[in-house]
Amino acid sequence: MSLKGAAAIVGIGELKPTKEPGNATALGLMAKVTAEAIADSGLEKRDIDGFFCGMAFADPGALYPASVAEVLGINPRTLNQVDIGGASPAGMVWRAASAIQSGMCSAVLCLVADLNRMGDQRVPVISTQREFEAPYGNIGANCGYAMIANRHMYEYGTTARQMAKVAVDQRANALKNPLATFNDKPLTIDDVLASRMIVDPLHLYEIVSPCTGGSALIVASPEVAKRTKHPPAWLLGAGEYSNHASITYAPSLTDSPVKPAAENAFKMAGVAHKDIDLVCPYDCYTITVLVTLEDAGFCKKGQGGPFAAEHDLTYAGDFPCNTHGGQLSFGQPGLGGGMSHVTEAARQLMGRGGERQVKNARLAYVNGNGGIMSEQVSLILERRS
């Protein structure tokens, strides 16, 4: 079995992230962005018969999907919450394709939204992490990624300047993205390295910024996709993998579960790395991009640093990467940060990249990453016209 061509992304809704929640509610943002995505697809609300959502930290609850579906006024034939952290949005895409292929539904809403209400991060909700990690101050994601970065530098000689280059090139992309939170001024490597050290070796500008916002996709069957407004972004391949929850117990800090996820996606798609026109790897931190590009097979293991330094990662460059600015410049509206990689790949393939359009973009690689390199979802998307 394969999901190759089983479904396509046909509609996108995405709110410009804001630092302050203002009067927004998570459910209100969900309704707003759903309306936007359905309108973008050209379908009607009554056409939506499948629903995958992520839970908002700002408004959590049990029996979540039905509760949100009720707020939206949709009656899904398939509904579920996808709970694989930042990989949830990418995970929704192949789950939607799978549900469509099985005949359960034909047009699936994939939805995430949240408020920036992180503040003083609470003790982990997972009991084993609360007991064995929190007492030592391993709280939040920063610490784990910092330890990955330090180990990567130790094993492979990766440098702070190489890591910073990711944030710099992605900022150049964000300058052409009206939806990006940080799109007013370019960054230099020196700017990144002069920003405040938060967790050695990661500086402030290498760390994602929590925001308020939300995004939604409509994933549709080939039949439904015939009557949508934009050229569909077809799912060609998908892969998923996880081998730890806490980074403490990961088999390796530098070899991530991206590898099996990406291998499966490329195998299903039947395409080669050289055929890929743009990549949208999850980028909660600069180091995440380097490890992902290595393990996804775009460069040799350990060579992510030199690769980023030697290639132009901008939309006009030789290796377009996170052409929306990545989460580092787009902002991280909860799980919407992870959705931004999917929306950007779809936009580019639909030819809707505006000033940052990658010329003749036909194939895109997307990676979603949950927790601290824990859950991984790789997708390959294609434009067929």
Add this chain to the structure above:
Amino acid sequence: MSEYHKPLPKPSITSRPYWEAARKHELRLQRCEACKAFVYYPRDRCPHCFSDRLSWEPVSGRGKVYSYTIVRRASTRSFMEPYVLAIVELDEGPHLTTNIVAAPEQVKIGMPVRVHFDDVTPEHTLVKFAPA
């Protein structure tokens, strides 16, 4: 005790022997009687072979720093001062999250360390490490 504001472990039925040993300044880990693997954190079944025959064994308390970071700005206000967070690889194999009790600039990846019990309250002892 009221002076200590950082999160404290709440032992479960499964993990209580680990924390009780720590209070006596002993490092004990579970070991699977079937496949002989050391198991950390405490489990009800061995994550390698799924045996439920897990016994508690004293271990060397020696290991090396697998990776670390100096947390200069923590995500929670209960950790105000910069501290060294590390993953230590014990000589017996398991990795654990801990603090290195040393000046931050002294800490290096690969550095040998030995266990350092920190009685943070009269009831709670944390398992930290110091340069060996």
